[in-house]
Structures are given as C-alpha cells and as structure tokens.
Amino acid sequence: MKNTVKKYGIILSIAMCIIIIYICTLLGVASISFWDANKILLDQIFHIDLGMENISDGAIAIIWNVRLPRIILAFITGGVLAICGAAYQGIFKNPMADPYILGVSSGAALGATIGIVMNFSSSLFGMNGTAILAFVGSFTTILVVYNISRVGRKVPVATLLLSGIAIGQTISAIMYLLMIFNQEEMTQIMFWIMGSLNGKGWDQVLTVLPYVLIGGVIMLTSVRELDIMLLGEETATQLGVDTERLKKKILITSSLLTAAVVSVTGIIGFVGLVVPHIVRLVTGPKHRVLIPFSLLFGGAFLILCDTLARTVAGQEIPVGIITAAFGGPFFVYLLRKRKQGGA
C-alpha cells in the first residue's frame, strides 16, 4: 500500500503540478477567454495553430511573457525554499529551521535596500542592480556567520544558529536605518522585503534555473547522509559521515540557492518552514522522498499563493503576505502539537 503510494506518488504529484501551472496560467485580471488562452499556449508550446487571427498581441504577451514565466518562477522559488528548508531542518536537527535562519534574508534585504536607495540600474546576467546587491548581501552574510561560528575545523550547530540570529538582527538594524534616511523609497523597499513575483519574466527564470538544477542534484546526493544526521552528529560521525563536510556542503548549496531566488523575488516567508513539515507528515523523514516531494509541493504551494496574490484583490498583494497568512497559523499548530507531545 505505502509502496504504491511512493511509486505513483511522484508521478501523480508531477501531474498535479502541471495541472496547477496550466490552470493558473488561465487565471488572471486581464480578461482573456479560456479558449483564447488555450490557443495561445498550444501555439507557443507545440506550434499548433488553431486560429490566432482574433487574438491580440497583448493577450499573447500576457499569457506567454507575463503569466507563464511568473508561474514557473513561483514554482522554482517555492520548490527551492522548500528543499532548502528540508535540508536545514535535517542538518540542524531543528524543526524551526528555515532557509532564512542564518541571516540570508537580512543580508539580501540590506543589499536590495542599498540597491534601491542608490538607484542602481546596471544589470548583469539578467539580474538588475538590486538583485545583484541582494545576492552579494545574502552570500556575504552567510560567510560572516559561518566564520564567526567556526571553531577550528568544526562548526557547532548551536553557535551557527545563534550567530545567524545575531548577525541577522545587526544587518536589519542597518537596513532600517537606511530606510529612515530615505523615506521616499520606503514603500519600494517594503514591497521588496515582503516578496513579490510581480513583473518577473523569462530572464529571471533563466537566472535562477542553473542554481536550482545544480543545487537540487547536490541535495539529492546527500540524502542518505542527511537521514543519518537526524540521529545526531555524534552518531552520524560513528556511522562514517563526515559531518563537517556535509554541513559545509549543505550550507553552501542552500545559501547559494536561497540567495539566488531571494535576490530575484524578495523575501517570501514560511514556504521553507511549513512545506517540509507538511510533506514529512505524509512521506516520513527520509530525505530521498522528502526532498523531491518538498520541491513539487513547495512549488505548487507558491503558485497557488501567487495566483491569489495577483487575482484576489484589485491590486497586487505581495505574495509574502499570503504565504505568511497560511504559514503563521500552521506554525502555531506545530508549536501546540510539540507542546502536547511533551517535547
């Protein structure tokens, strides 16, 4: 029974993701009819022309250059945040860990703030100035946190988490200071911090895709060791895991992945925290199953949240608000469950 679920589960989940991508492409504020939208998709993907004469170029652009890349970026972002969260929860053996726990988000936010305040407009590799600064900010933060926590060759997990919080707070303070002195840009900064997929196109998808592919493969090569890590570092060492190397590998991979998506989308919270927990409830703790399912489920979750963000109100809502609206209550539920478990 459980084996069949495992066998067909992944195929079903992939199918579900494709259906969600398809449906969400059809939904939007711009009124493009169901039939026209399908025609555009068929024409663009399979080059099957079912009569494009009556469809405006504007409609084609909305479906193909606005909605679809945005949805795919949402899928990638959600998936990346979820697998990074899953991996962090594994190596830190801490259910409250998320991809931002080591200050990646604060670093990115400071970088983006500097970019916005200085009105950085040059671009590189399809990233605009703000995104580049955000990427640099988040990766620098990780390096600082890592080196502060390092004792010789070892990086104790507890120290790592604490210095992540400390550095994150310090960096946030600097960011708020910048915001106070640049009140005209405050709204723009706030929107960036809350995270949004608004206005993202194929360029951004292509920017993050290589990170995701390489990072995802690296994650998948570590699944057995991540499982063993859940038994505690000492036991993992005694079972032949080079725990320091594993930690370094996961830290570097996750922070690169997170930095890449955050610099493009801003800080989208709770996906990386909540999704791995929900997936774990269904699949169990083994990373060989947990990581692929987190990717799919995280991706689908963010597509749905983003679709809500762009359709539910007359105005775009930052998607971070929607994910937090779902994630917050779930977090409380987790805490209560832990309390009842006596843990």
Add this chain to the structure above:
Amino acid sequence: MERLMPKVMLDFKDVVSGYGEKDILKGFNATICQGEFVGLIGPNGTGKSTLLKCLSGLLPVKSGVITLEEKDNTRYSQRERAQMIAVVPQSFDIDYDFTVEDIVLMGRNPYLSYRTRESQNDYHIVTEAMWATKTLPFRKRLYNNLSGGEKQRVIIARAIAQEPDIILLDEPTSALDIHHQIEVMELIRDLNQKKSMTVVAVLHDINLAARYCNRLILMKDGKAIVDGIPKDVITEPNLKKVYEMKMFIKENKLFGKPEIIPLRVIKESEDYRSLRIHVICGGNRASQVLEELEAMGHQLTAGVVNQGSDDWTICDVLGIPMIEESPFTAISSEKQVKNLAVMAKSDLILISDLPFGHGNITNLNGLEKLPGEIYFHRNCLNNDFTEGQLQKRLEAIKKHKTVNEIDDHQEFIEIVKALTLIEDK
C-alpha cells in the same frame, strides 16, 4: 580459546584527552587483541566514555597514540573507521519516524558512496543482522514505538550491519531491566564468540562485567590501574583504591566469577567513642548489627562461630577477629575458654538473635564471671532447641549479673549510640 599469535587490534599509548582545557584521560595504556571481550570499569568521570569517544573519532587525542589495526587512528577517515568500529550508545532516542529497517540500513553507510544506492547485498546483510538480534519480526515498525530492550537490540543490529572488527559499547544495559540486561549481554557475548568480534564495553555494573568479559580494565583518574582477568581485578584491595566503599566480594558459585556486594560508603570519622564489643553469633541474623557496629567504629570481636555460617562470612569480610569452630561441629570447651578470654576484655557483650542447640549452648558458659555488660536478644528463646538448657544457663548468669534484654538488634544499636555519643561542647 588461547590463540598462539593473537592479532593486536587496538593499542593505546599514553593517551591524553579531554574537553577543552580539562584532561580526562591522563596517560591511558592498554593493548587489546582480536577476540577479546574487554570491560572498562571504574567510577564516573574516570574517562571510560572519553576513551570510547577518542577511539570512534569524536574527540581528538591531545598526546599519545591510539593504534587501530596497525595504523594511527587519526589517519583513518571517518568512513574507513566506521567500517572497522561500530558504537552502541547508552540509550538512544530519535525525534523522527524511522522504521527499524531504516535504522539498521544506516549501518551500511560506511560502505556506500553518495552515488550508490543500497544493493541487494546490503539488504541481505541488514536482514542477517536483524535476524541475529531477533529484530526481524518488527522490521517495519517505527523505532520510536519500541521498548527499551528492543531499541537496544536494533542499535546492536545496526552495529552488526556495519560489519566491524571492533564493537564499542557505552553502558549498553544501563537503561534496561534485568531481563533485557542479560539478553543484551548474551547477544554481545555471542558476537564475541561466534563472529570473533573484539568487544570493548564500558560497564557500570561490575557483576555483569565480571560475568561476561574475559578481561577487565579498572580505571581511575584517566588511567588503567588494574588490567587482567575478572578474578584478578575484582578484589577488595583493587576496588578499594577506586571506590570509596566498604564492599564484600565472594565467588558466585553459579558462574565461577567474583561477585561484589556493595555495603556502604566509607564516611568521614564517626562521632562515637569506640567500645570493645563482643557479639555471640553464628546463625544468619547478626550480619546487619555487625555491619552497623563496625561502621560506628567499635572494636568488634565475635565467637564462637562455626565456619561457613552466614555470620562467619560477614565477620570474615569485615575483618572482625573471631573464635572459630569447624563447620557443623559442637563448640568445644577449649574454644569457649578462648572465647571467654576475649570476652573478658569487652565492654559490652551481645547475645545476638540466634538459635541455640546442644552444639552452641556452650557459648553461654562462664558468662557470669565477665566484667562487661550483657545484652540478650529475647528472640533466642523462640529458637531454643536445647530442651530447657538455655533457660537454665540464663538463670545461672542472672544470679551474678544483670542481663539486659532487648527485642531487636536496633535497640542495641540505640543503646550503644547513647552510651558512646561524644557531645560537642
């Protein structure tokens, strides 16, 4: 059992290690050969667990060398070491829902690279390991739902799946009830004997250690102070060096191994004046009163006691001077003369709770001439097999002296305490 050329598996040379600045191991030396079952014993904080941590690569050695199968332990990678050494920790909880099979399969990790998945052969080894530990029937159950003993067997199965040459155990039985303690120890002995695995186990229970290990290393202050077969290690002088305890060691006839009975912690000097007390005993009820009087620091003597009786054993262990008679022999008047000579010097004489018969009634002859005070346990009258002689003897004594009658030994202890307590002024 003896091998001509046993292979040296482990060699410790002046090993120093510890946490931070503090040294726990302070020059540990030992050589362990293939197929040995070595027990590390000693009080808390003497470095037994630290030694296992150094060995399994969790803790660096500050100075000295650990040689593992002819190569410096530090030169193995974690993976290589895990192929040779498996560790069974004290007790083990997991916050996540792994099945028994998942846990045992983790034992194959040292043999798998990140690219390869577990092969048919790995599953075969895992199944064998679960079979050997009788964990196969619940392979699909969640580890967290198992009992303590079952969990420990699963962890041992994982260690077996590692196919190690050496298995290290850190107090494997401390969280288990006696049934499971024995079960786990027998399992480990099987591994040692049938698969000739070298076993090094930290054990708190000296009796379990003596029973299962074929070699014991007694540790104190981060060093090995005694090293040898259980019979040579478990002796009072050795254990006294290590444990601040009064103890009693006898041979356990069932296993032919020494067995220790801890009596009490040695206290600072007692606040009692020392008296000379003679106890007439010889049954099996005086052990406690003898032990307590000895603990209070009185100079005890006993007699006449038949060798081999329980009271005799206690006096022997506590080192109380006795007038002895051969086993199952009636007490001769010569012995009683000697007994009287000893009793003549005593401040107090206790006729403890013991049955009187024709064999030992002689013990009461001549008591009326003694200067010391006589205390008599009333319960003797309920165990009188002398056809009235005991009563007559007592009457005879009472004609010359007061015989203080007591109802239990504790009463006597209280009387002695009241007599001898030194009051602080």
